[in-house]
Amino acid sequence: MRYRRSACALLAAMMAASGCASPPAAPEAAPPPAPGAERLFVPADFTPPTLVETAEFKLVPLGPDLVKVDYDAYMSSIEHLQTTFSRSTSWPHKAISDADAMADMESEQARFQSRKSFAYAVLTPDGKRERGSVYVSPSPVPPYDAMVRLWVTKADYDAGFDAELYQWVTRWVQADWPFRNVAYPGRAIDWATWDAMVAAGKAGD
Known part of the structure; x- marks a missing residue:
């Protein structure tokens, strides 16, 4: 509980220092599981969801x-995603092999099936091209109970699809998801x- 308060206070302080208004109070986090129970x-x-379709794209696991x-x-x-998504040269990179790619897909599928996290491809309506991906996963920072990240290809980003997809995903x-605070x-x-906030959480563990 001490960490939850310190993380939220840190967020408010940083936004105040930047001249931004303080964010609205975050919804209360979900209660902790009973002792011995898995969260x-x-x-x-x-x-x-395993299929979501719109006129411009569809989502599938x-x-x-x-x-x-x-x-x-x-x-x-590669360079676009290293800058806007991973913020690292570790992914994607030119040396990713077919075996690496398949292992990643198998891992994402296993996590989806075990309900640990949910990764989606954003495909064109005909399913022939991937425009980006959406990841729904547990948040490392209370009081958020979920973290959502997404990326689109450089071509789709240049066409303005990143902002369009982000707005659609938030809605x-x-x-359609059972989270209190994302x-x-x-x-x-x-x-x-x-x-x-992530660093503060690790320091408080």
Whole structure:
């Protein structure tokens, strides 16, 4: 509980120092599980979406069947994604092999099936090209109970799709997912503030 208060206070202080208004009070975090019980990321009776279709794109879970379109998407935008998404040269990079790509897809599929996190490909309506990805995962920073990240290819970013997808995802998560308080690092929360909150959490562990 001490960490929850310090992280929120840190966020408010940093925004005040930058001249921004303090954010509205965050919804109360979900109560902790009973002693000895495993904390579930999503409720046992929640069914994660496996197909969401719009006029411009559709979302389906990442998995081995999508390894080629996923690989083609991120390999087309290496420098763009290193700057805007991973903030690292560790992913993506030119040396990613077919085996690496398949292992990643198998891992994402396993995590989806075990309900630990949910990764989606954002495909064109015909499913022939991946425009980006959306990741719904547990947040390392209380009181957020989920963290959502997303990326789009350089071509789609230049076409303005990044802002369009982000706005759509925030509405989708609010309407169709069971979370009380969702963090969008690098978007609703700037990276410097998010990194500081994560570091504060690690220091308080």
